[in-house]
Amino acid sequence: MISLNKSDHNFKNELSYKYDEKNIKACSLCGICNNCCPISKQNNDYDPRQIIYLILLGQKQKILSSPLIWLCSSCYTCQDNCPQKVCLTDIFIDIKNLAFKLDYAPSSIKKIENFLKKFNKILTISNFENEKRLKLKLPLLEIDEID
Amino acid sequence: MEAILFLGCNVPIRNLNYEISTRAISKILGLKLLDFSNTSCCGYPLKNSNKKKSLFMAAQILAKVKNQNLPLITLCSACAGTLNEARYILTTNTKIKKEINEKLAPLKLKYNPKVKVKHFIHFLLEDIGLRKIKNKIIYKLKDFYFAPHYGCHYLKPTTILRSQDNPENPQTLKNLISITGAKSIKYNSLNDCCGGGLIGINKDLALTMAKNKLTELSNKKVTALTLICPFCNVMYEGQQKSIMKKSKINSRVPILYITQLLGLALGLTPKELGFKLNRSKPKDLLNKFKNKHID
Numbered sequence: 001m002i003s004l005n006k007s008d009h010n011f012k013n014e015l016s017y018k019y020d021e022k023n024i025k026a027c028s029l030c031g032i033c034n035n036c037c038p039i040s041k042q043n044n045d046y047d048p049r050q051i052i053y054l055i056l057l058g059q060k061q062k063i064l065s066s067p068l069i070w071l072c073s074s075c076y077t078c079q080d081n082c083p084q085k086v087c088l089t090d091i092f093i094d095i096k097n098l099a100f101k102l103d104y105a106p107s108s109i110k111k112i113e114n115f116l117k118k119f120n121k122i123l124t125i126s127n128f129e130n131e132k133r134l135k136l137k138l139p140l141l142e143i144d145e146i147d
Numbered sequence: 148m149e150a151i152l153f154l155g156c157n158v159p160i161r162n163l164n165y166e167i168s169t170r171a172i173s174k175i176l177g178l179k180l181l182d183f184s185n186t187s188c189c190g191y192p193l194k195n196s197n198k199k200k201s202l203f204m205a206a207q208i209l210a211k212v213k214n215q216n217l218p219l220i221t222l223c224s225a226c227a228g229t230l231n232e233a234r235y236i237l238t239t240n241t242k243i244k245k246e247i248n249e250k251l252a253p254l255k256l257k258y259n260p261k262v263k264v265k266h267f268i269h270f271l272l273e274d275i276g277l278r279k280i281k282n283k284i285i286y287k288l289k290d291f292y293f294a295p296h297y298g299c300h301y302l303k304p305t306t307i308l309r310s311q312d313n314p315e316n317p318q319t320l321k322n323l324i325s326i327t328g329a330k331s332i333k334y335n336s337l338n339d340c341c342g343g344g345l346i347g348i349n350k351d352l353a354l355t356m357a358k359n360k361l362t363e364l365s366n367k368k369v370t371a372l373t374l375i376c377p378f379c380n381v382m383y384e385g386q387q388k389s390i391m392k393k394s395k396i397n398s399r400v401p402i403l404y405i406t407q408l409l410g411l412a413l414g415l416t417p418k419e420l421g422f423k424l425n426r427s428k429p430k431d432l433l434n435k436f437k438n439k440h441i442d
Binding site: 089105120123 | 355
């Protein structure tokens, strides 16, 4: 149930990352995004148009706490196909960033963030990797220091 | 011809066959690859949690390129997408560029808009050209059928990548496959996303996305599914066994990188192209090349 009393009408303006293209307010709710989304095809609950609609209604809390927003695979199909040039994928990334700040992110996202903070990469290089590379006559790589 | 090779963090550890075959065909095509100094992440995995940090990681890489006149080549589509997006933002948004340069200054780095980033396949097509590759082909791969998989970040978003492909009807991999004499097959799930971006968030959903392509191809006459991204490989080769088991499919879909396919046509041996490291090997193809190069 959507409660308009709990709306945050400034929410759509917080999502500001638009590369000078037409922004979210241009959405005509045509539903092409939902039609071409590969995730919607597998999971009926995931609906990009619905997410955009809720943003326009200012349903900030409802969106940010929804586990569904994490199902976007960032394939950019909706963004590429939007006739109104709404940057949907970029908006969904913004939403996930806000939800992350409020601690709604799945644990795997937090783990990746922590690992990257430490090593600047998601896979590290040890002697083992370099020995393998040496056998294959590939250039050796700088070894990452792991405590 | 020279270019700088940015390996990223996945390829030099988990997809050495892609790296080996890229280096091998580059040599034949007269392309000298200069190695980028380190293997840090492009920033892609941080986009979901903090896009500013992700942009800063990408900007660091772009700023570290010593010879700004040479293109920076990536083998991973996520690296190509993220670095190109960073380049786009830093070129078009002066406010963000200023912020990023202020953060780069203590590291004695500065973003230079001259750096060009290209996926290796785009480099092959645009800078080397189909004709030159075709002229170097020694063995025709006729009678073999390959299913191209383009993946998402090689094609989209079009506003940033400006690739010559239409994401709805891409042709570039088909063209590369065709110059070897092999057939590039048409299939329904051609444009499917591999689901790789979701593997850590919702494994079941990610596997279902990869399953559709594997199921369709397991019923077709196909020598191998042809990839250009290590993350797509994680799904189609790395997860294939568990997907097929779960779906109760007995057959398997052979997997290779397009650089390996081109390499065979260019006269390199399966060993020189790292085929030993392919987990789902295209056996029919490799049998043909077993006895070549003895003389």
